[in-house]
Amino acid sequence: MARGSLPEMTPRKPFLGPSGFDWIWFLFKIHGRVPRRDLWLRLVLPVFVIQFVLVSIDIAVGGFNPESQIGTLSGIFSALTVWPGIAVTIKRLHDRDRPGWFMLIALIPFIGPLWLFVETGFLAGTQGPNRFGAERRPD
Numbered sequence: 001m002a003r004g005s006l007p008e009m010t011p012r013k014p015f016l017g018p019s020g021f022d023w024i025w026f027l028f029k030i031h032g033r034v035p036r037r038d039l040w041l042r043l044v045l046p047v048f049v050i051q052f053v054l055v056s057i058d059i060a061v062g063g064f065n066p067e068s069q070i071g072t073l074s075g076i077f078s079a080l081t082v083w084p085g086i087a088v089t090i091k092r093l094h095d096r097d098r099p100g101w102f103m104l105i106a107l108i109p110f111i112g113p114l115w116l117f118v119e120t121g122f123l124a125g126t127q128g129p130n131r132f133g134a135e136r137r138p139d
Helices: 023-028 036-061 072-080 082-095 100-107 111-121
Strands: none
Touching: 023 036, 023 082, 036 072, 036 082, 036 111, 072 082, 082 100, 082 111, 100 111
């Protein structure tokens, strides 16, 4: 190192959790693969708990409309979770070696949403690398 020069620093990624988990990639990017465990523990469970708390707050402060069954805070939160839900579902389909377009199967009445739910939530991903990348082990 030349005199007076600073040591080279590797840029730190923001939003990395203590385990090095990249939350921006997980919630907003559509490339790569996500295992079932991450789907349930890092998306479904937290969203369900937060939604429950926000509905309770909406009811307590009078921000819940019983006719539409939507509260102010819970409605905003629901809107904000649409894209992360789509992005994680696409990566979960990639883990099953299916393209993101397979998500459109949910448009088939009755059977489509059930098929997508079982495919992404309960069936294991492909072992080893597939056309969407290497298998990602849960942290």
